[in-house]
Amino acid sequence: MSRWEVKIAGFGGQGIILAGYLLGKAAAVYDRRHATMVQSYGPEARGSACASQVIIADEPIYYPYVTEPDVLIAMSQEAYMKFAAEVKPGGLLLIERDLVALDTGRSDFVRSGVRLHALSATKIAEELGHRIVANIVMLGFLCALAPIVSPSGMKEALRSSLPKSAIELNLLAFETGYERGLQVGYNLAGNPS
Amino acid sequence: MKRGPAVLTGVHFFNGDVACAEGALAAGCRFFAGYPITPATEIAERMAERLPEIGGTFIQMEDEIASLSAVLGASWAGVKAMTATSGPGFSLMMENLGFGYMTETPCVIVNVQRGGPSTGLPTLVGQGDMMQARWGSHGDYETIVLAPSSAQEMFDLTIAAFNLSEKYRLPVLLLSDAVIGHITERVVIPAEEEIPIVNRKKFAGPREAYLPYLPDEDLVPPMVAAGEGYRVYITGLTHDERGYPSTSPEVQERLVRRLVEKIRRNARDIIRMEERGVEDAEVVLVAYGISARVAYRAMELARAAGRRVGWLRLITVWPFPEERIRDLATRVRAFIVPELNLGQIVREVERCAAGRARTIPVLRPGGAVHDPREILAIIEETFHD
Structure with a gap:
């Protein structure tokens, strides 16, 4: 039995909602667990603050909002400033290294016991061929660090959700992020709480 | 294609x-x-x-x-x-x-x-x-x-x-x-x-015998489709069994009573709800839609604190499950009704409770769902009264 609450935040155009959708789909359809995803975004298509909240559990999920995330993926400074303090002790805080400055001038930001990892996901994505897959690099990174969904489930979710022409690059992005996660050298076994 | x-x-x-x-x-x-x-x-x-x-x-x-x-x-x-x-x-x-x-x-x-x-x-x-x-x-x-x-x-x-x-x-x-x-x-x-599928009753008798608004015993008239050969006459005016407009109070009485009765008489067939923990509850949360899921979390928090709180989720909102609320009102202390408006379904609960149990609204005019702790605070108040 484990329950994961994940928040993915950044700005419109970074594939924040898609990342939440893929994570939830991997859990619900391929790992056969319960999953909910709710999203929030501004009226603009690009550039405004954007977040998706995913809960994955073995039992039905009633309240679909994340209050104390086990995992936060912050893809922008604003997302980091807004949500980093919420992450549960023992939880994971993954940041886009090149878009988030950790030196915020505040010391109360991240609760003690939170494991923080930075990855230049956008730069890695650009090297692979297109910055648009930065979100998938991050998902790969996450999957290596925490047993939220199975990597095979994630890959199935990618294959069944994306246009044919995009699948290869996205799988490569996932694998690359996953490798980088394995290099960190540990995996949160089970729920950190 | x-x-x-x-x-x-x-x-x-x-x-x-x-x-x-x-x-x-x-x-x-x-x-x-x-x-x-x-x-x-x-x-x-x-x-x-x-x-x-x-x-x-x-x-x-x-x-x-x-x-x-x-x-x-x-x-x-x-x-x-x-x-x-x-x-x-x-x-x-x-x-x-x-x-x-x-x-x-x-x-x-x-x-x-x-x-x-x-x-x-x-x-x-x-x-x-x-x-x-x-x-x-x-x-x-x-x-x-x-x-x-x-x-x-x-x-x-x-x-x-x-x-x-x-x-x-x-x-x-x-x-x-x-x-x-x-x-x-x-x-x-x-x-x-x-997947169970219900299709409308069709009229299959001779054309000259077809009365488009002659109900069966269940008060529902069989229907035909335009183009099947039967006479079709559709009007918003008060109409008799033939479908002809009428200004007679008797026709109005017959038609409008039937429109209302075909639903009221079948309320039991139509009404669906889901309940948790209502059997031993002193306080029951009544909610629907997303608010029911938020209320469920509030119930879990209250139960964890030892409060006997139940949860009733309306699946059918109209017709309103009057009988169930009336029945519960005789044995619970209060109903708490969280909804994302400034007081709509709570009025129905209050009407059915008819003073036998308190009815407490928890209202927001939309924009965001409740915080479960906000509902929990109201639950706690009812236990301290």
Whole structure:
């Protein structure tokens, strides 16, 4: 039995909602667990603050909002400033290294016991061929660090959700992020709480 | 044109709007007319993609008045039909909605509620149309309103809405909300043969014997489709069994009483609800839609603190489950009713409780759902009184 609450935040155009959708789909359809995803975004298509909240559990999920995330993926400074303090002790805080400055001038930001990892996901994505897959690099990174969904489930979710022409690059992005996660050298076994 | 199956049997990760569209197709809906509006747009989008694949018709209309007109017309042509909108479009539909009740036209109208009044909060949640759904069109009528609480129920209750509309011959409303329309969750679609489908009673006797508004014992008249050879006469004016307009008070009495009674008499068949922990409860939370899921968390928190709190989720909002609330009122201390409006369904609970139990509203005018702790605080107060 484990329950994961994940928040993915950044700005419109970074594939924040898609990342939440893929994570939830991997859990619900391929790992056969319960999953909910709710999203929030501004009226603009690009550039405004954007977040998706995913809960994955073995039992039905009633309240679909994340209050104390086990995992936060912050893809922008604003997302980091807004949500980093919420992450549960023992939880994971993954940041886009090149878009988030950790030196915020505040010391109360991240609760003690939170494991923080930075990855230049956008730069890695650009090297692979297109910055648009930065979100998938991050998902790969996450999957290596925490047993939220199975990597095979994630890959199935990618294959069944994306246009044919995009699948290869996205799988490569996932694998690359996953490798980088394995290099960190540990995996949160089970729920950190 | 590629051909796809009408029923997408399997496990999916759908948002509520997409699940609603798939439920409609599984129920046999083959006509959709609508006008896009947040947060219901994905229903139209999905129908526009899927209906042509399976031999159905999708029309984007000039507005919501025309949308419901087209849906009523399609139903009289013998096709199961649906439209979907949000508050502003729902307001425009009120006249045609009454026409649908008066002419006993089966169809389904989906309202994915957002914050109002007027154009209000296009992208944010509300539950402010619950009374409009009951009373929004003029004159006396009864309606059926279902309130889904999950993407799965957006699928299941859309099928139920079609079945009820076909059985009782009336427009049935699915009142969802922006959170449930956009929440993405596991949706399990069963095999086609496992989905119960109800089709309208058809008249099969000789043409000269056909009286379009002569009811059977269940108060529902059998229907024909335009073009089958029977005389079809459809009017919003008070009409007799032949369908002819009449200004007689007796005809009015007979017709309008029947429109109301065909629902009231069958309330037990129509009403559905879900309960948890009500058996030993001192306080019962009554809620629907997304608010029911938030209330559930509040109940869990209260139970963890040793409070005997129950949860009653309305699946059918109209007809209102009067009997159940009356019965519970004799043995609980209080009902707590969280909803995303400034006091609508709570009035019904209060009416049925009739002073035998307290009725406590927890209200927000939409824009965001409650914090479960806000409901918990109200629960705690009732135990300290």
